[in-house]
Amino acid sequence: MKQLFKKYKSFLISTLSLLLFFLLWELSLNIFDVSKAVLIKPSDILETSIEDYDILIKAMIYTAKEVLPGWIIGNSLGFLFALLTYKNESIAKPLIKGSVLMNSIPLIALTAIIGGIIGTNRDQKILIVSLITFFPTFIITLSELTTINEGHKDLMHSYSATKKQILRKILLPKSLPVILNSVKITIITAIFTAITAEFFGGYGGIGIFILSKKGLCNLNLVWAGISFIAIFGSLFYFGFEFLEKRIVKWQRN
């Protein structure tokens, strides 16, 4: 029992504090009699979420179909480009500069530019998400692949290992935990990038949903939309973390 508690301690604490937070929110609104126009009670949000869950889920799935492909494409390309260029500084350096430049363009401007070229469809969101998630994974993979422990280097030299063998036996496995971390962090980036892009036009998705309900002053649905994003984000993030821990077992101690 004690061990079980230890194992789920952090989970329990975070769940309890979250519940406490909602409880305080609910109670203080009741006590101070705050108007619905200012802030809504969690119970109202829950009620609306349950009532309209079908349209909310539909909107969330629409957004997920922008987030997932964009996230996968961006991260894969980031990893692939790093893999192709880590041996060649003269190619890697301009690529780094280019992606820094790309990432310093405000998201709003980037959305507008790409929207102007290919329209405000789903492909636009996928493209923007891939561009944004490409950067961290590319830079981190590159820096991991270009650093090696001196002892490992000497050892591989004494085995007369080829560059490919050094990559496969040393560089890739030692980089894996760091790369997976970057991939994990880009989950959150990908979600808010897609939703921000939706705010500037589109044909569906949770961002569009929130925007239109806000226009109708239906704050209950706005908040329901926001909580769906939070749930989707957490599920995605912690689901990935669960996988990550299984892949890099040796890191745990």
Place this chain on the structure above:
Amino acid sequence: MGSSKPISIKNLHVLFNGDRSKHLHVLENISFTLDADSFVTIIGPSGCGKSTLFRLISGLPTKDSCEIGGEIKIFGKEPRVASEDRDIGLILQKPTLLEWRSVAKNMLLPLEIMGYEKEKGRKKVNKLLKILELEPYAHYRPSELSGGMQQKVSIGRALAYNPELLLMDEPFAALDEVNRRKMNDEIIRIWKEMEKTILFVTHNIQEAVYLSQKVIVLSKKPSRIYKIVDIDLEYPRSKVEASNKYYKYIKEIREYLNEATV
């Protein structure tokens, strides 16, 4: 390999070309040979160029602004060639194990790189695990082992492809006295059992006398061979450790080191 000595060094000079016109002599006029199946230790004050000498013998790259004269032959070959022929097993100061691999898989690494078939490699590693008494730890990860055990695994890794010559660069420097002694006994056992030639680098006089048949004392920079001391004591040394003769050797080498450092 024929009759070639495991190590034969003639008139080795190493010069570092500094930024200014000053040249720094690191090694000067080093000559010695190692017989097959011998255990020889190099001892010297820190910063005397032991590491440079070690890297040259191992066939590892040195700093690029380095001028090398003289001759190093490993079994009659250039060190690089000997290394490619798998004549040399390296054991470095740090165990440098791959933390994501188990003990057995760490020992398999050089065999994988040589392109061994999986089954064949595994059989070899299993045999070694038995000799090194590492069998119970085969599936442990390096982070679960003590420093001494980690270094033992790194010795196993060097032995995996059965090199004739083992080069050890202060492998037990990071261990405490008790574990160092344990590992010293282990390395003697391995040396006797597997009939290897070992060149051991250390700055610990006790360790040098405890282990070797011959101790080469280097002077401070520019390093020359100050003295070569033959240690005429039987193995296991734990039996003669309390003898006068043993202490005489320690005293003698300490005196040489003091003289060589002045």
